[in-house]
Amino acid sequence: MELTMHDTIGLEPRHHDFRERVRSFSETEIEPAIEKYEERGEFPTELIDVLGDAGLYGINVPEEFGGEGLDTRSFVIAVEEISRVYKLPAGVLSLSCGLIGHTLQNVGTERQKEWLRDIFTENQITAVSLTEPQAGSDANALETTAERDGDEYILNGHKVWTTHGEIADLILVVARTDDTGNHNDVSMFAIPDPQEYDGLKFIRNIPCMEGDAAVESEVIYDDVRLPAEFLVGEEGKGFQYIMQALDIGRIGVAAQAVGITQGCLDASTEYADEREQFGQPIRDFQGVSFKLADMKMNLEASRLLTYQTAARLDGGADSVTQEASMAKTFATDVAMDAATEAVQIHGSRGYSTDYPVERYMREAKGTQIYEGTNEVNRTVIARDLYE
Missing domain, CATH: 1.20.140.10 (Butyryl-CoA Dehydrogenase, subunit A, domain 3)
Incomplete structure (x- = not known):
């Protein structure tokens, strides 16, 4: 049997079948809706529900955490085929299965793993709040702080380019929990239902080249009190x-x-x-x-x-x-x-x-x-x- 280009990159027959499934889904369910969202400048939130209902959201996340339990190659296939039509829903899939999914399933507490299950069983949108006005590639320049106060952390800082921020059901926030000034004082916090916290303010959606349908939030954290159990993993390992x-x-x-x-x-x-x-x-x-x-x-x-x-x-x-x-x-x-x-x-x-x-x-x-x-x-x- 003659090998195709795709056979040389370690794909098996099941991967080819999966690709056909995702391609058909993308062309019939996503492509017809693009013009509506782009013209309105509206993030395609409904498409995440469509993705999830079709079993195409938590691709490489284990079933015990609400995902589909497929391999990394299947994850790549899904992201590729959806991006071939429309990148915005593929970006949600990529972020939720990557930075969010990988982190919470590996170092999250049992409660945080329940939040992970909610993401993929309820088709929730996630965000990571890392970049700051003065701290992009230079992570050592982070100024956002999380100060321990009994059973809480008090979060203060200014973040930009928090993708999906104001529409997210869960945000991972990166902040300093010490003042050593190096990577060893950086910690990570998971915030479910971020709109419910006093002092957490989405001050604007940053206008960007990708268009008005994209959501890139600028966020202020002003004395936001977070339960200590929102800390992901260990302090200083964010x-x-x-x-x-x-x-x-x-x-x-x-x-x-x-x-x-x-x-x-x-x-x-x-x-x-x-x-x-x-x-x-x-x-x-x-x-x-x-x-x-x-x-x-x-x-x-x-x-x-x-x-x-x-x-x-x-x-x-x-x-x-x-x-x-x-x-x-x-x-x-x-x-x-x-x-x-x-x-x-x-x-x-x-x-x-x-x-x-x-x-x-x-x-x-x-x-x-x-x-x-x-x-x-x-x-x-x-x-x-x-x-």
Whole structure:
């Protein structure tokens, strides 16, 4: 039997069947709704319910925690196929199964694991509140504090780019619990139903390139009193937990990028076949055909990196930090290049919201920045060369 490109990245027949299922779901349940949410500038909350009801939310989260109990490759397939159509719901899936799911199932208390079950059985939306106005890539610059006061912590700080923040059912917040000024005084707290806490203020939705449907909250924590049991894991280990969860998170972002690139290629090949100039389809012009060829080559290379990393995790690898950084960086750079060329192939129509490629371009740009900028990920890759 002849091997296909996908057979070379460790996928089994069950994975191919799962891909067909997710692709069909994305095309029939998600794609028809995109225009409504984009035109209204409204986050597609209802699509998370649709995802969950179809058994496509907690993909790689064990069943005991409310998930589907599938492997990392299935998680990548789901994120890729949904992102091929619309990245916003795929981003919720990626975050909830990655940073949130990985952390709470591994170091959360029994009560926090109940919250994890709620996320996937009730189709809840999650958020991580980490970035601050002066602290992005430089985590040591965090100024948000959580001071112990008896059976509570008092949380004070200013966060930006809290994705899904004001619509989230649970937020993970990162804050300093000591004043040593290094990573060992950073802790993590889980806040269920964040809108119910006095002093926790969502002051605005940050306008961003991805569009008005995206939710990127700026948050103030003003003497927010949290029960001590909201502490996730041990005090001072929050940064360590984030770094461990980023292996999954960055694989998820790489999968988003692969999906965006596939969407760009699909749209561009169809358009290049239909659009005629000078009496022939524009795909016949070398300037266009070479763009399509490069898009296809880079797509398969990024897919290989992403699925190879996922397969290593499924095979029992203790850490895939370098591989996850490579997959995330390469795949997101490819997605940005593919989106730029897709807009170019579409010409003036690509610049219009009548076609999806301008949205792919906006979505692709974000993937190069979150879960660690590509510059930070290159630093991770280079550092590991000497360890």
